[in-house]
Amino acid sequence: MEGWLTAWTKRALLEVQTYVRLLGAVGRALVTPPFYVHDVVEQFDAIGVGSLTVVVLTGGFTGAVLALQSGFTLDQFGARAVVGRLVSASMVKELGPVLTALMVSGRVGSGIAAELGSMAVTDQIDALRAFGTDPVRKLAVPRILAGVGMVPVLTVIADAVGIAGGWAVATSQLHVASSVYWNSVVEGLVIQDVWMGLIKPFVLGFVIVSVGCHVGLRTTGGTQGVGRATTHAVVAASVAVLAVDFFLTKLIISLLY
Amino acid sequence: MNLRTPRSPELEEALGPGAPIVVFDRVSLAFDDQVVLDQVSFTVIVGHTKIILGASGAGKSTILKLVLGLICPDSGVVWVNGERVDQLSEAQLMAVRTDLGMVFQEGALFDSLTVRENVGYKLYEETDLPLDDVNRRVEEVLGFVGLAEYIDRMPSELSGGQRRRVAIARAMAIKPRILLYDEPTTGLDPITGLSIDNEIIKLRDLEDVSSILVTHQLRDAFYIATHAAVRQDGQVTIVPAPPEKADQAEFIMLRDGRIVFEGSASELRRSGDEYLRTFLS
Ligand SMILES: Nc1ncnc2c1ncn2[C@@H]1O[C@H](COP(=O)(O)OP(=O)(O)O)[C@@H](O)[C@H]1O
Ligand SMILES: [Mg+2]
Numbered sequence: 001m002e003g004w005l006t007a008w009t010k011r012a013l014l015e016v017q018t019y020v021r022l023l024g025a026v027g028r029a030l031v032t033p034p035f036y037v038h039d040v041v042e043q044f045d046a047i048g049v050g051s052l053t054v055v056v057l058t059g060g061f062t063g064a065v066l067a068l069q070s071g072f073t074l075d076q077f078g079a080r081a082v083v084g085r086l087v088s089a090s091m092v093k094e095l096g097p098v099l100t101a102l103m104v105s106g107r108v109g110s111g112i113a114a115e116l117g118s119m120a121v122t123d124q125i126d127a128l129r130a131f132g133t134d135p136v137r138k139l140a141v142p143r144i145l146a147g148v149g150m151v152p153v154l155t156v157i158a159d160a161v162g163i164a165g166g167w168a169v170a171t172s173q174l175h176v177a178s179s180v181y182w183n184s185v186v187e188g189l190v191i192q193d194v195w196m197g198l199i200k201p202f203v204l205g206f207v208i209v210s211v212g213c214h215v216g217l218r219t220t221g222g223t224q225g226v227g228r229a230t231t232h233a234v235v236a237a238s239v240a241v242l243a244v245d246f247f248l249t250k251l252i253i254s255l256l257y
Numbered sequence: 258m259n260l261r262t263p264r265s266p267e268l269e270e271a272l273g274p275g276a277p278i279v280v281f282d283r284v285s286l287a288f289d290d291q292v293v294l295d296q297v298s299f300t301v302i303v304g305h306t307k308i309i310l311g312a313s314g315a316g317k318s319t320i321l322k323l324v325l326g327l328i329c330p331d332s333g334v335v336w337v338n339g340e341r342v343d344q345l346s347e348a349q350l351m352a353v354r355t356d357l358g359m360v361f362q363e364g365a366l367f368d369s370l371t372v373r374e375n376v377g378y379k380l381y382e383e384t385d386l387p388l389d390d391v392n393r394r395v396e397e398v399l400g401f402v403g404l405a406e407y408i409d410r411m412p413s414e415l416s417g418g419q420r421r422r423v424a425i426a427r428a429m430a431i432k433p434r435i436l437l438y439d440e441p442t443t444g445l446d447p448i449t450g451l452s453i454d455n456e457i458i459k460l461r462d463l464e465d466v467s468s469i470l471v472t473h474q475l476r477d478a479f480y481i482a483t484h485a486a487v488r489q490d491g492q493v494t495i496v497p498a499p500p501e502k503a504d505q506a507e508f509i510m511l512r513d514g515r516i517v518f519e520g521s522a523s524e525l526r527r528s529g530d531e532y533l534r535t536f537l538s
Contacts, residue, residue: 036382123365126327130359131379132351 019214025136026144026210039142047108047143047209048150055154056161058103062095063087063162067169071176080174084181085188087166092189092197096159098245101204104151105237109212112143113233116216117226125217140213144206151205152198159197192256200248207244211237260384260432262355268339277336278303278435278467279324284333284343286319293319295514296333301435301467302505306457308478309471310536311511317471318362320511321437324469325357326350338434358428358466362439364420366412366427372399373408376427398426402456418449425456429464436460436468442477454480455495462486463493475537482506482522510536 070086116139119125128135163185170176215233219225264272272278279301286294293316301307309317322328323335326342335343340353366375377395380386399405402422412420421441428436438457442450454477460466462485472478483506485498500523508525510518510533518525518533525533 034383119367122363122368123361124367126322126325127359127361127365127367129327129347130325130354130357132354132383134347 018218019210022136022140022214022217023210025134026140029134029137029141034137036138036142039138040145043142043146044150047104047146048153051104051107051150051154052157054103054107055100055158058099059091059096059158059161060165062099062158063091063165064169066090066095066162067166068173071170071174080176081180082184082188083170083174083176084163084166084184087170088163088185088188089193091159091162091166093193094245094249096162097155097197097200097204098241100151100155100158100201101208101241101245102238104147104154104205105208105241106234108147109208109237110230110234112209112212113216113219114226114230116213117219117229118223120217120219121222121225135217140210140217143213144209147205147209148202149205151208152201155197155201192252195256196249196252199252200245203244203248204241207240208237211240260355260380261434262352264339272303272339274303276303277301278338279307279469280334280336281320281323282334282336284323284330284335286316286323286328286330292514294323294330297511297514297516298333299509299516299519301469303467304461304465304505305467306461306481306506307469308482308506308508309469309511310473310475310478310508312473312536315511316514317511318439321359321439321469321471324435324437325354325359355431356434358431358433358436360421360424360428360436360438360441362443364412364424366420366423368412370412371408372404372410372412372415372423375412375423376430378427379431394430398430399423401429401459402426403452418445418453421445421449421453422456425453429460429466432464434467436466438468438470438472440472440474441470442472442474447476450474450477451480453477454484455486457481458484458495459486459493463488478508479522482508 066087071083074080125135167181170181212233215229219229277300281299283296311317330343338356377391380391441453483503484495504521
């Protein structure tokens with residue numbers, strides 16, 4: 001039991017150490033040449049545009065179900081008219097950033113781990129180094145930039161579609177007037193909420209993609225290893241998203257509110 | 258187009274004919290508890306071929322990765338092209354690797370890039386040569402390996418032998434001084450294997466490339482050691498090599514992390530060692 005615990009701790013510490021070292025290398029690569037601009041553009045397209053459909057669907061249905069659930073709860077207090085406030089506050093502060101991040105973890109985190117992982121087990125990463133290319137600059141940096149750049153955009157889209165989904169339910173199912181809904185949406189948001197909703201996805205995007213790159217680049221053990229890496233990246237990124245979201249929320253509340 | 262890194266006159270003289278271009282001095286390496294190389298020493302002479310034999314898992318690929326500086330030895334010294342690669346930082350290694358071409362086991366082609374982009378990778382991405390020059394060089398080397406018409410294919414659309422030949426084209430495109438081949442003919446049919454052997458001979462004899470060849474195909478190893486490429490009236494032909502030339506190819510046999518045999522093809526054939534005999538038969 002004890003031996004198992006020490007072995008586990010050692011492995012975990014080693015993992016954290018290599019992750020931190022990757023972050024250091026990324027930091028250096030961001031401020032010194034060479035830059036692989038073409039790869040950055042490619043990744044913005046792959047990560048951002050590629051995730052649009054799933055994020056729109058997630059946002060839309062979440063906003064709709066939010067309106068539906070809170071509508072009937074609010075009825076008990078005769079407060080059906082403030083459903084917009086509830087939808088907008090929950091979407092913008094919490095559900096938009098977190099659900100978008102979780103969907104991106106599933107779609108992008110796994111994709112990055114699988115792609116980099118299969119490059120690692122087929123010696124392509126070593127081949128890059130043999131050709132004088134730093135894999136961190138060529139592979140990790142463009143993906144991380146795209147993650148940090150695109151997850152906030154995707155989150156804003158999810159928020160907007162979610163509020164629109166709430167509107168659709170509020171007007172059609174709950175018989176709340178359109179103008180009442182929209183007034184309530186705006187009332188529900190203070191400027192701090194907007195900040196919170198915008199800061200979160202930058203951090204979460206960074207977390208998802210850097211975890212995916214870390215897991216992918218470290219892959220060993222052939223095709224089986226790639227499968228393991230993919231699962232591992234999604235699980236690690238999703239848990240990290242929820243944990244980081246909690247601490248970030250606490251931090252932002254203490255700083256802004 | 259001169260792609261070789263410039264050398265100082267002193268280094269040029271020090272690494273002239275007969276000089277060692279790769280030196281391993283008592284190199285040891287272990288992964289966790291598993292000892293892969295134990296005090297391995299050998300040298301590769303400029304323009305010669307070193308052929309490394311050994312069962313799978315003997316540490317052959319590891320030796321090539323040490324030459325490239327992709328991994329670092331636990332102890333010992335590795336000299337490549339006048340530099341101690343065991344001591345250099347990753348940034349300094351980039352300069353050394355400019356003179357090295359590596360044909361990875363299974364090719365390691367970039368599967369998101371076309372054959373053209375693979376072969377010209379280094380020239381497109383890491384140099385500022387004019388695009389026309391790069392394209393010409395890529396077409397030239399693909400011509401050498403007989404794959405000119407496959408230039409716009411993806412690696413996944415090629416057969417195993419074609420992929421291996423693209424990997425050779427990619428390694429030679431940068432005109433390296435040293436070429437490293439990791440089992441270039443393993444798993445190929447004899448005819449494709451022979452065409453790859455001929456490429457290796459041509460690079461050694463006509464381009465003056467020093468090489469390290471890892472293989473466990475003895476047939477290919479002996480063929481490469483005992484043949485030479487000559488240019489006659491603009492035509493390149495492969496002919497049996499004179500004995501003194503054949504002796505320039507040195508064989509190393511690795512077993513359990515140690516060198517158990519070192520010598521020429523004829524010495525290897527005559528050897529009475531039991532392990533060698535089972536390996537040869
Ligand atoms: N990155 C690594 N981590 C752990 N063990 C490794 C690693 N690379 C190689 N090995 C081990 O080292 C030994 C030699 O590997 P290698 O040099 O690839 O052998 P081969 O002679 O077949 O090319 C093998 O037993 C292999 O399992
Ligand atoms: Mg090998």
